[in-house]
Amino acid sequence: MINIEQMASVLEALPDPAFILSRSGKYVAVFGGSDVRYYHDGSGLVGLYVSDLVKPEKADWFLEQINRALETRRLLVEEYELSSGDVKGLPDEGPEEPIWFEGRIQALDFLVDDEAVVLWVASNISERHDLEIRLRELSDTDQLTDLFNRRKLERDLVLHHETFSRHSAPTSILMFDLDNLKKINDSRGHHVGDEMILAVANICRSELRKTDTAYRLGGDEFVVALPNTGRERAVQFAARLHQSFRKELSRFSVGNTAVTVSIGVTTMMPADRSYEDTLKRADGALYEAKGLGKDRVVSA
Incomplete structure (x- = not known):
């Protein structure tokens, strides 16, 4: 059998810190946190309250999780961040990157000073979180242009359509592609075609507002989403672009082969059952622009 002293030694050796927290957010006890790469000595927290350490909005979140764990009696697993702006007494211009934690919160079957308590184990997951973000970015990004890809477009347009359906906030769509790309590829090589596609991507980045998003669907086909933008403004923007x-x-033009862009423009409408209806209408406008001689903007 392990005696009390041995058990205390085991608890102190835990790599991640484990806190006993009361319903009111008081630090009753602190164990572990022996992995000095990620954690400082937390013994000084005992007797303090979460609200003593972090700003009200973040403190309310911690108390909410404690109460959830006490009410459900289930293990809660929550990811959360802490930045210099969250901690009292630290300058807001501290480390730019927040620290991410995974908290595992479990109600305990005893009271401390007549208050219910939970066990809160906090694991530093910043490296894992950064990797997950990077992997998500890679899965959503076109390798050639660094613009977003079709996968990201579809997810974003679902959200734009929901916003339009609920709040009537319009999103306009531009769909465009390069005119005569095949002729340039055949005469000057595919590397020149790639340079043209990169030029289009760079123009999108320089011309778009922060709220706008550009996507490469594949080949020389692109889409731009303009949230909170009606048809008239979208057509004006398309003309500038x-x-x-x-x-x-x-x-990039060679002889009689001009390198230009044809653009189709549309705006979400009440009759659109999904974003796909909007996208099909933009594609139809682009097809019309091609049929009218290319190098133009057509709205639908």
């Missing part, structure tokens, strides 16, 4: 494309891409 078209002029920027024409100016930049003229350097």
Whole structure:
């Protein structure tokens, strides 16, 4: 049998810190946290309250999780971040990157000073979180242009359509592609075609607002989503973008083969059952622009 002293030694050796927290957010006891790569000595927390250490909004979140664990009596697993802006007494201009934790919170079957308590084990998962973000970015990003890809477009348009359905906030869509790319590829090589596609991506990055998003669907086909933008403003923006494309891409033209862009524009409508209806209408407008002689903007 392990005696009390041995058990205390085991608890202190835990790599991650384990806190006994009361319903009111008081630190009753602190164990572990022996992995000095991630944690400082937490013994000084005993007797303090969560609200003594972090700002009200974050403290309320901690208390909410404690109460959830006490009410459900189930193990809760929650990911959360702590930054310098959350901690009292630290300057807001501290470390730019927050520290991410996984908290495992379990109600305990005893009281301390007549208060219910929980066990809260906090694990530093910043490295894992950063890796997950990076993997998500890679899965959502086109390798050639670093614009978002079709997968990300579909997820974003679902959200835009939901926002439109609930709040009537319009999202406009531009769909466009390069005119005469195949002729340039055949005459000058695919590496020049890639340079043209990169030029289009760079123009999108320089012209778009922070709230706008550009996507490469594949090949030379692109989509731009303009949230909170009606048809008239979207057509005006498309015309400016078209002029920027024409100016930049003229350097790739060869003889009678001009490198230009055709653009289809549309806006979400009440009759659209899903974002797919909007996207199909933008594609139809692009097809019409091609049929009218290319190098133009057509709205639908």
